[in-house]
Amino acid sequence: MNLEEIQKKRKCVKENTDKTLKNIDKLANESLRVADVANHSEKIIEDLDKEFEEATGLNGKDVKFLFAAMGLQFLRIVFINKLTEIEAAGKGEKEKWLHEKQQEILSRFDPDGDNVDKLYHASMEHIITNEKVPYDATTPLTDKNYERIIAKKGKEANYDPDAMRFPGNFDLFKGGNHRFSTMGHDPIAGLLFGTGNIMTNTITCVRSPLDIAGLSIPVLTTNHVFYTKDYKYPMIGNYGMTTIMIQKMIDRTIHQPSALVASLIKQIIHIGTDLYTPCGIEIPLANLCLDTKSVEDLTMQISTGDIIKVGMSAKFSELINCIISTIHGLMNDGSVPKEVYNVKTRKIVSL
16 A cells, blocks of 8 residues: 555545544434433423413414304304293193194195195195194094094094094003104104094004014004094094005195195194293104103103204304304414414314
């Protein structure tokens, strides 16, 4: 190895040594910095939190939005509670208002001479002039009840009472729990069965489910509902057939669609009148899965009205938050960074 090669090698070793020493210095300095941060981490975090709070703190304009949001949410609670207030059946202001709207809407339909009730056929005049529904009937058509209504009140019968008389002892339901036995009072199934009952002057009940091979099979029964000629004093008569009731409903819809529309309107309004009464309305399809007593007990804990109330309240709350967030976001004049301003907006909504 000559002198020139030795000098080159020495130079290369020196350069590598210098680089290594510099890296060691950097590592030492970084270690000292990290150690210093670790020793003062609590103070640094406090300072960062303070700086963040100052940057995202609510100023006068933000506080106004906060109080506006609180006011709207308060009004939401008051409005929803008032709208869903429990009122006695047949005496509440909401029920009165709904029946007035029903009368106003149904008065636009033309009975077109259809004013005589027949078997499985409620006249159009009956549907649009009588605010009651047949599946609200609770009195059986017996000799005693027939005599009390027809003879003592001087009413004319709309059907032959002998053919309509309820057979045997009345065992469809007991008094006030008719809501939990009748399909017309189901908020979902009632759109079919309740509407069909209104069109056919019938009442469809669900009996306690039969246990067949471990499966609970609900049994539906349909009875005719007897009326006087002025469409009053409904009494539950003899058994009909649920399948025939539905078939008659379909046939009539084809030939007289206005009867279906009027009956459906009446059905929906009737469910509305019962939602916020002491008995309430069961959750959808509950009486197809449980016996009447269990449905009644369940409805005391949670009803369709409760579900609607919670859902409606949540949606109104979301709407208010969306409005406040949108308007507050539009008020940023650019003096505050967008990311920081968004934190303020979320803070208002959260509070």
